[in-house]
Amino acid sequence: MSDLPCWIAVTIAGSEMGVWMSGSKLIHWSAVLGTAVMAIASWSASGSTVRAEDVIRFGAPLPLTGPLAPEGIKQQQGYDLWAEQANKAGGISVGGKKYKVEIVYADYQSSTPRAVQTTEQMITQDNINFLFGAFGSGAAKAASTVSEKYKVPTIAAAASSSQVYDQGYKYLFGTFTPNDTLTTPLTQIIKAKAPDVKKVAILARNDLFPLAIAQEMEKSAKANGLEVVYFEKYAIGTLDHSAALSQIKSLDPQWIFITGYINDLLLARKQMVDQELKAPVVTMIAGPAYQDFIESAGESAENVTSASWWHPAERYDGKDIFGSTENFVKLFHDKYKSDPDYGQASAAVCGALFQMAIERAGSLDRDKVRDELAKLDVVTFWGPVKFGPNGQINSLEPPVFQIQGSKPVVLFPLAIKQGELKLGVN
Amino acid sequence: MLAAQIIINALVLGCLYACIAIGFSLVWGVLNVINLIHGSIIVLGAYLAWGAYQSMAISPWYVLPVAVPVFFVFGYLLQRLLLNRVLHAPVLVTLTLTFGLDLILNNAMIYFFKADYRKLTLKPPMGSVSLFHVVVPVDRLIATVLALALTGLLYLLLRHSRIGRAIVAVRLDRDAAILMGVDVRSIYAIAFGIGAALAGCAGVLMALIFPISALTSSSYLDKAFVVCVLGGLGSVSGALAGGLLLALVEGIGSAAIGPAYATTLSFALLIVFLLFRPQGLLGRKGFE
Numbered sequence: 001m002s003d004l005p006c007w008i009a010v011t012i013a014g015s016e017m018g019v020w021m022s023g024s025k026l027i028h029w030s031a032v033l034g035t036a037v038m039a040i041a042s043w044s045a046s047g048s049t050v051r052a053e054d055v056i057r058f059g060a061p062l063p064l065t066g067p068l069a070p071e072g073i074k075q076q077q078g079y080d081l082w083a084e085q086a087n088k089a090g091g092i093s094v095g096g097k098k099y100k101v102e103i104v105y106a107d108y109q110s111s112t113p114r115a116v117q118t119t120e121q122m123i124t125q126d127n128i129n130f131l132f133g134a135f136g137s138g139a140a141k142a143a144s145t146v147s148e149k150y151k152v153p154t155i156a157a158a159a160s161s162s163q164v165y166d167q168g169y170k171y172l173f174g175t176f177t178p179n180d181t182l183t184t185p186l187t188q189i190i191k192a193k194a195p196d197v198k199k200v201a202i203l204a205r206n207d208l209f210p211l212a213i214a215q216e217m218e219k220s221a222k223a224n225g226l227e228v229v230y231f232e233k234y235a236i237g238t239l240d241h242s243a244a245l246s247q248i249k250s251l252d253p254q255w256i257f258i259t260g261y262i263n264d265l266l267l268a269r270k271q272m273v274d275q276e277l278k279a280p281v282v283t284m285i286a287g288p289a290y291q292d293f294i295e296s297a298g299e300s301a302e303n304v305t306s307a308s309w310w311h312p313a314e315r316y317d318g319k320d321i322f323g324s325t326e327n328f329v330k331l332f333h334d335k336y337k338s339d340p341d342y343g344q345a346s347a348a349v350c351g352a353l354f355q356m357a358i359e360r361a362g363s364l365d366r367d368k369v370r371d372e373l374a375k376l377d378v379v380t381f382w383g384p385v386k387f388g389p390n391g392q393i394n395s396l397e398p399p400v401f402q403i404q405g406s407k408p409v410v411l412f413p414l415a416i417k418q419g420e421l422k423l424g425v426n
Numbered sequence: 427m428l429a430a431q432i433i434i435n436a437l438v439l440g441c442l443y444a445c446i447a448i449g450f451s452l453v454w455g456v457l458n459v460i461n462l463i464h465g466s467i468i469v470l471g472a473y474l475a476w477g478a479y480q481s482m483a484i485s486p487w488y489v490l491p492v493a494v495p496v497f498f499v500f501g502y503l504l505q506r507l508l509l510n511r512v513l514h515a516p517v518l519v520t521l522t523l524t525f526g527l528d529l530i531l532n533n534a535m536i537y538f539f540k541a542d543y544r545k546l547t548l549k550p551p552m553g554s555v556s557l558f559h560v561v562v563p564v565d566r567l568i569a570t571v572l573a574l575a576l577t578g579l580l581y582l583l584l585r586h587s588r589i590g591r592a593i594v595a596v597r598l599d600r601d602a603a604i605l606m607g608v609d610v611r612s613i614y615a616i617a618f619g620i621g622a623a624l625a626g627c628a629g630v631l632m633a634l635i636f637p638i639s640a641l642t643s644s645s646y647l648d649k650a651f652v653v654c655v656l657g658g659l660g661s662v663s664g665a666l667a668g669g670l671l672l673a674l675v676e677g678i679g680s681a682a683i684g685p686a687y688a689t690t691l692s693f694a695l696l697i698v699f700l701l702f703r704p705q706g707l708l709g710r711k712g713f714e
Contacts, residue, residue, distance in 0.1 A: 065533075066641060206686045232684050232685055234685040235689040237645050237689070238688075238689070239636065239645055240439050240673075240676065242432075242435035242439065243432050243435060243436070243676070243677045243678075243680035243688070244680060246432055263637045263639065263641075263642070267636060267637055270545065274554055274561070274565075274566065275554070292543060296544055296637065299547075300547075
């Protein structure tokens with residue numbers, strides 16, 4: 001709806017110019033305008049050539065406005081922190097010479113088609129050297145067709161669905177493990193700690209990642225002998241979940257699993273309380289990993305379980321620019337006065353991985369950097385990083401956690417376990 | 427029992443939809459302006475309620491009397507200073523102006539409040555009432571009653587006050603109203619002011635129910651648009667009928683064919699109405 005007037009405005013501007021200008025005037029002004037545009041373009045191109053000598057430019061297409069803006073802004077924070085640290089250390093070392101890091105941002109307004117256009121524009125006009133993937137599996141997959149065409153190494157900081165990596169692409173890498181690495185340990189914990197849980201209801205946002213993880217949950221539940229009594233999708237932008245929640249309530253499941261982003265999950269959780277829909281286990285992915293969700297949901301967030309690809313409680317001693325997980329958390333906290341979540345950490349580690357690959361390659365040659373990324377087998381503050389043959393990371397053990405006392409408490413993996421699963425979400 | 431619960435949910439939601447749409451319908455009906463800033467004004471109202479509760483623990487109910495004059499003045503000035511200048515231009519010009527204003531207001535809200543989603547959670551929560559196993563959340567119930575009250579007040583204003591009759595007169599025949607001595611520019615500004623006040627009040631009420639973010643403004647605008655087309659422009663009861671119809675279609679559709687298709691179903695209904703009953707359920711030429 002809000003997109004509609006954009007083209008209307010362009011149409012009006014075009015038609016009114018036609019009305020105001022007679023044929024010859026129009027040609028004259030078009031020529032002047034064209035010359036001016038070409039002059040500006042050539043000036044900016046020459047400017048970027050000068051800069052390209054001592055700067056490495058990373059393109060970051062992000063949803064900085066629109067419904068995905070909260071997640072996009074978080075990702076930007078991660079990139080910025082890495083760029084700041086890299087530049088503070090003098091830059092990235094390439095064959096003995098230090099290059100400063102510059103991140104070129106572009107807002108694709110939460111629109112996947114615009115993410116594709118923006119990615120192409122960054123490669124063809126902004127002279128970027130390397131790319132970070134667009135946010136989420138859907139946009140990252142769509143935009144990867146462009147980066148693959150131009151053979152630009154790309155690391156996706158927020159794409160987990162296997163459909164993104166099963167395209168046979170050589171230049172695409174991702175720091176999120178497949179979705180089943182989240183749902184399988186979760187199901188096993190519930191199965192072990194809550195044997196009375198027999199029936200599961202799943203409600204998923206009809207979007208690539210939320211739907212994919214819901215489908216993995218369905219598989220995982222069935223594989224563990226649980227009955228999936230409800231599986232439905234809701235449309236993006238849904239303002240009311242009451243009908244779906246009433247149906248779920250009538251089926252009396254012991255485990256309610258809802259996927260979506262913060263706004264969806266806040267609304268769903270509020271409406272669950274409104275409808276007096278209670279269950280021993282309620283899982284929401286991906287909202288509870290964010291501090292905003294915990295603060296906004298208040299007491300209703302208590303005992304909600306979730307899973308994500310990283311948690312500040314992890315303790316890795318990394319070889320990347322951030323070093324240990326603790327150091328990364330501290331640096332992040334110093335800069336943003338809040339604890340990082342997995343989205344921010346993933347963005348930062350993408351930058352750190354590029355830095356390592358470029359330094360190992362000793363060159364800005366895209367193919368050489370791509371080969372170094374493919375060969376990486378290193379521990380970082382994010383955890384052990386090794387990409388599989390399809391480019392997706394296969395070395396992480398994502399944590400499962402539960403909101404207890406308004407804080408996320410890690411239940412798995414055992415190495416960083418902070419507490420036991422509590423049953424009952426009211 | 428499930429059917430009763432779904433119907434009750436839909437009726438409550440329908441009244442909220444009507445509340446979202448009533449100001450939009452008034453402005454469209456009287457000024458013939460498709461007011462694209464409407465959704466952002468609703469969100470601004472929600473932020474007002476959220477801010478009052480967070481900083482001074484003032485319940486949204488007490489914010490309503492403040493919201494009415496604040497948003498009325500905001501809307502009045504907007505119309506008087508900006509929109510009146512382009513009112514007789516082609517519809518696309520007014521559409522573009524309100525779109526531009528919406529961009530400014532929306533981005534200003536993102537700048538000041540950030541894009542994060544906020545939630546107004548009353549402490550202690552108001553809970554729910556249960557009757558024969560049908561549960562209705564108290565906050566939604568109160569918001570519904572207030573939404574109906576606002577709708578009723580608008581009806582009375584248009585029906586029984588001098589300003590209301592002047593608004594209706596301008597809507598019916600602008601030229602005749604001018605000949606009768608009605609100050610049309612002023613009436614336009616008052617109508618837009620009332621529309622903005624209703625949108626602001628809707629926002630205050632919605633703050634209790636939906637997550638608050640500038641990013642939700644387009645969802646409110648979409649709903650207002652659909653409700654107006656379904657219910658028909660030109661009547662207060664049309665907005666109510668449109669809201670109830672939309673919520674019932676979404677609720678029953680969601681239960682029958684799945685929540686993923688509820689929105690598709692409501693927009694399919696919109697197309698059917700546009701094709702076969704463009705004046706909507708209760709649309710008339712005049713605004714009551």
